[in-house]
Amino acid sequence: MTxxxxxxxxxxxxxxxxTDLAGGxxxxxxxxxxxxxxxxxxxxxxxxxxxxxxxxPADLGWKSLAVNVSDIAAMGATPxxxxxxxxLPDADADWLTGFAxxxxxxxxxxxVDLVGGxxxxxxxxxxxxxxxxxxxGTAIRRDGAHAGDDLWISGQPGxxxxxxWHLRDQLPLDPAHRDTCLAALLRPQPRVALGLALRGVASAxxxxxxxxxxxxxxxxxxxxxxxxxxxxxxxxxxxxxxxxDAARARQACLSGGDDYELLFAAPAAQRNTIARLSASLAxxxxxxxxxxxxxxxxxxLAADGTRxxxxxxxxxxxxx
Amino acid sequence: MTxxxxxxxxxxxxxxxxTDLAGGxxxxxxxxxxxxxxxxxxxxxxxxxxxxxxxxPADLGWKSLAVNVSDIAAMGATPxxxxxxxxLPDADADWLTGFAxxxxxxxxxxxVDLVGGxxxxxxxxxxxxxxxxxxxGTAIRRDGAHAGDDLWISGQPGxxxxxxWHLRDQLPLDPAHRDTCLAALLRPQPRVALGLALRGVASAxxxxxxxxxxxxxxxxxxxxxxxxxxxxxxxxxxxxxxxxDAARARQACLSGGDDYELLFAAPAAQRNTIARLSASLAxxxxxxxxxxxxxxxxxxLAADGTRxxxxxxxxxxxxx
Numbered sequence: 001m002t003x004x005x006x007x008x009x010x011x012x013x014x015x016x017x018x019t020d021l022a023g024g025x026x027x028x029x030x031x032x033x034x035x036x037x038x039x040x041x042x043x044x045x046x047x048x049x050x051x052x053x054x055x056x057p058a059d060l061g062w063k064s065l066a067v068n069v070s071d072i073a074a075m076g077a078t079p080x081x082x083x084x085x086x087x088l089p090d091a092d093a094d095w096l097t098g099f100a101x102x103x104x105x106x107x108x109x110x111x112v113d114l115v116g117g118x119x120x121x122x123x124x125x126x127x128x129x130x131x132x133x134x135x136x137g138t139a140i141r142r143d144g145a146h147a148g149d150d151l152w153i154s155g156q157p158g159x160x161x162x163x164x165w166h167l168r169d170q171l172p173l174d175p176a177h178r179d180t181c182l183a184a185l186l187r188p189q190p191r192v193a194l195g196l197a198l199r200g201v202a203s204a205x206x207x208x209x210x211x212x213x214x215x216x217x218x219x220x221x222x223x224x225x226x227x228x229x230x231x232x233x234x235x236x237x238x239x240x241x242x243x244x245d246a247a248r249a250r251q252a253c254l255s256g257g258d259d260y261e262l263l264f265a266a267p268a269a270q271r272n273t274i275a276r277l278s279a280s281l282a283x284x285x286x287x288x289x290x291x292x293x294x295x296x297x298x299x300x301l302a303a304d305g306t307r308x309x310x311x312x313x314x315x316x317x318x319x320x
Numbered sequence: 321m322t323x324x325x326x327x328x329x330x331x332x333x334x335x336x337x338x339t340d341l342a343g344g345x346x347x348x349x350x351x352x353x354x355x356x357x358x359x360x361x362x363x364x365x366x367x368x369x370x371x372x373x374x375x376x377p378a379d380l381g382w383k384s385l386a387v388n389v390s391d392i393a394a395m396g397a398t399p400x401x402x403x404x405x406x407x408l409p410d411a412d413a414d415w416l417t418g419f420a421x422x423x424x425x426x427x428x429x430x431x432v433d434l435v436g437g438x439x440x441x442x443x444x445x446x447x448x449x450x451x452x453x454x455x456x457g458t459a460i461r462r463d464g465a466h467a468g469d470d471l472w473i474s475g476q477p478g479x480x481x482x483x484x485w486h487l488r489d490q491l492p493l494d495p496a497h498r499d500t501c502l503a504a505l506l507r508p509q510p511r512v513a514l515g516l517a518l519r520g521v522a523s524a525x526x527x528x529x530x531x532x533x534x535x536x537x538x539x540x541x542x543x544x545x546x547x548x549x550x551x552x553x554x555x556x557x558x559x560x561x562x563x564x565d566a567a568r569a570r571q572a573c574l575s576g577g578d579d580y581e582l583l584f585a586a587p588a589a590q591r592n593t594i595a596r597l598s599a600s601l602a603x604x605x606x607x608x609x610x611x612x613x614x615x616x617x618x619x620x621l622a623a624d625g626t627r628x629x630x631x632x633x634x635x636x637x638x639x640x
Contacts, residue, residue: 020357024542025462026394026526027361027452032352037340040435041347042449044405046442074346085364085447115360122366123443127405129362131451132347142345206346222344 011100016113018080028115030081036133041071047124052167057095059186060126061102066188067209068130069110070260073195074207075141077134081115082107085129087122110192138199142222145204145265151227151289152202152274154191154261157212158239158249159184161256165248177242188260194285197277198264205264211255213310215263216298223265226296229254229289229310232303254310265291331420336433338400348435350401356453361391367444372487377415379506380446381422386508387529388450389430390580393515394527395461397454401435402427405449407442430512458519462542465524465585471547471609472522472594474511474581477532478559478569479504481576485568497562508580514605517597518584525584531575533630535583536618543585546616549574549609549630552623574630585611 016022021029032038045064047053065082072079084103088095107114112130163185165171166178173181190207198205204223208215220227239249266274271287278285289301299307336342341349352358365384367373385402392399404423408415427434432450483505485491486498493501510527518525524543528535540547559569586594591607598605609621619627 021459021461026391027359027397027450029357029359029395029454029459031357031456034354037349037351038358038451039347039349040401040403040449040451042403042405042436042438042447044407044438044440044442044445044447046407046440046445049440049442071346075349077347081360083360083362083449085362085449087364087366087445116362118362118364118447120364120366120369122364122369122445125364125366125407125442125445125447127362127364127438127445127447129360129403129405129449130347131358131360134349136351139341139349141341 011096012084012114012117014104014114016115017111019113019115022113022115028081030115032133035136037136037139039072039075039077039132039134039139040129041068042127042129043068043071045126056186057098058102061099062106062187064126064128065103065106065112066190067260068128069106069112069192070188070190070207070209072130072132073190073192074205074262075134075139076195076199076205077132077139078196079110079112079130079132079192081131082112083115083129084117085127086117086119087125088119089121089124110190140195140198140202140205140264142204142206142219145219145223145225145291147225147291147293148268149203149265149291150268150271150287151229151291152264152266153212153235153286153288154194154283155259156184156235156238156284157208157259157261158252158256160188160258161252162239162243164258171243171248174242174244181242184259188258190260191262191283193281194262194277194283197281201270201273202264202266205262208257208259208261208263210257212263213254213298219263219265220298224294226292226294226298227289228292228296228299228301230301233286233288235284235286331416332404332434332437334424334434336435337431339433339435342433342435348401350435352453355456357456357459359392359395359397359452359454359459360449361388362447362449363388363391365446376506377418378422381419382426382507384446384448385423385426385432386510387580388448389426389432389512390508390510390527390529392450392452393510393512394525394582395454395459396515396519396525397452397459398516399430399432399450399452399512401451402432403435403449404437405447406437406439407445408439409441409444430510460515460518460522460525460584462524462526462539465539465543465545465611467545467611467613468588469523469585469611470588470591470607471549471611472584472586473532473555473606473608474514474603475579476504476555476558476604477528477579477581478572478576480508480578481572482559482563484578491563491568494562494564501562504579508578510580511582511603513601514582514597514603517601521590521593522584522586525582528577528579528581528583530577532583533574533618539583539585540618544614546612546614546618547609548612548616548619548621550621553606553608555604555606
């Protein structure tokens with residue numbers, strides 16, 4: 001008979017680097033670096049909603065931590081400690097081995113200690129809490145943007161949406177680009193190095209989990225500004241190449257979730273700094289528009305100069 | 321159409337006391353007190369396993385936080401910050417109102433800020449992460465006990481088990497004691513003040529969530545000791561009065577979970593200090609046995625001097 005405690009010990013006990021006491025007690029213990037604030041977030045992934053029942057457990061392990069690491073990246077902070085609460089329908093050793101491998105691969109990639117958790121029987125639910133730290137007062141929040149700031153997006157938003165539609169047999173993908181899209185969906189890369197480099201550069205930032213427009217809406221609300229997005233500056237070319245459909249590419253870029261790119265605002269004076277950052281990180285950074293007074297709302301500027309109002313069609317877990 | 325974000329804002333946004341940024345951003349921000357360690361734990365409650373589908377939402381709200389606060393108490397630390405990840409089958413405003421009321425009642429009772437969370441649709445799952453702090457090096461761990469130390473339990477273990485059996489129609493309870501037992505199950509009182517007072521007094525400690533013997537086993541393993549429990553010192557009288565069955569009372573006291581009392585070891589030289597603590601906190605503290613060399617295992621000493629080996633029949637979420 002395998003016990004809960006055996007399960008946890010066997011699969012989730014690896015050495016830690018930043019932690020005084022991890023696992024095996026009522027709570028974990030660690031010391032925050034003096035002069036730093038704690039930065040803490042939690043994300044819950046539910047089977048059938050955030051992942052398919054037959055999803056590869058190693059991918060799930062990676063993603064359950066990666067989406068949390070992304071929240072710390074989005075504050076310009078350093079991820080350090082994670083806790084994992086798991087509800088599982090059964091104690092499947094193969095599944096746990098795969099899941100732990102993926103989880104620890106992400107933990108090692110981003111230097112995160114798994115310091116504690118909980119395991120129980122129930123409908124599959126992966127609940128991760130991530131803790132990081134940031135020099136006091138330097139976190140990049142959502143509420144610091146001003147009208148006139150540039151609006152930027154990292155990497156390639158939209159690939160995860162193309163992959164999801166492909167897996168649902170709703171969209172054929174060019175075989176040469178399919179794996180890149182699937183990797184974006186299944187093994188998202190949180191932009192930690194970018195987030196850290198943007199401290200003192202970006203005026204506001206968040207990560208795109210629910211779609212560029214949906215998440216942009218939160219930044220606009222928090223900062224009390226509007227935004228004008230330039231259609232010609234959207235990074236759609238690679239998406240069109242992958243799916244051969246300009247309309248779906250536009251939809252994926254603006255409304256697709258799950259890419260975990262960073263969306264940020266910065267004063268125009270920072271353009272050269274951001275260009276240098278892009279080169280040094282080997283990560284495309286796209287200047288896709290600018291922030292406006294709030295009364296201008298959210299509009300899309302076409303190549304011919306016409307403006308179209310946009311809605312915030314982000315994915316919403318209680319309205320979808 | 322109610323959105324996820326509206327739900328969170330409406331029900332889980334109340335002022336915080338120890339927090340620089342709570343809610344509405346990618347992560348929460350706070351400052352740990354200088355010279356302190358962070359103390360962090362997570363507990364996941366699943367419908368049908370940890371609570372009934374028709375459980376009162378206010379009781380659930382209280383309990384989902386209280387069991388986490390208890391983990392911080394068990395380290396001798398001060399609870400400060402909590403995150404709440406909720407999977408819910410629907411956005412039931414009445415349920416959310418009740419749950420939030422119970423959750424905040426516990427948060428206010430123990431001076432805890434709710435600083436962040438996540439909400440998604442799915443089988444009901446309440447996942448709380450609790451963060452506290454303790455002066456560096458003073459946390460009471462499970463691994464500090466020695467052979468010869470006294471073994472203590474706080475309050476009245478076993479009431480929650482009596483209540484659970486009663487709710488399952490397996491055990492009639494004396495009406496005069498039923499509500500006290502139900503309160504132990506539905507509104508457990510984490511022993512925060514006791515935990516803090518035991519710093520420098522107790523050599524090892526944990527909270528009893530899975531049954532006195534089951535959890536004692538973890539302390540014995542961590543400290544590499546055995547234990548001899550004195551049957552005549554077990555606080556069974558009130559349990560026998562409540563259920564009229566000495567055997568069930570013994571079972572509830574030794575193996576019933578969910579009371580969240582503190583089980584701790586302390587050198588015999590601390591007996592007077594502990595007696596004074598019991599008086600000042602108006603909380604019974606029972607000296608139920610003593611720790612032995614590990615080779616002695618775990619035994620029950622009867623009034624007539626006979627010794628019976630005990631097994632660790634704690635409740636286990638994957639073997640029950």
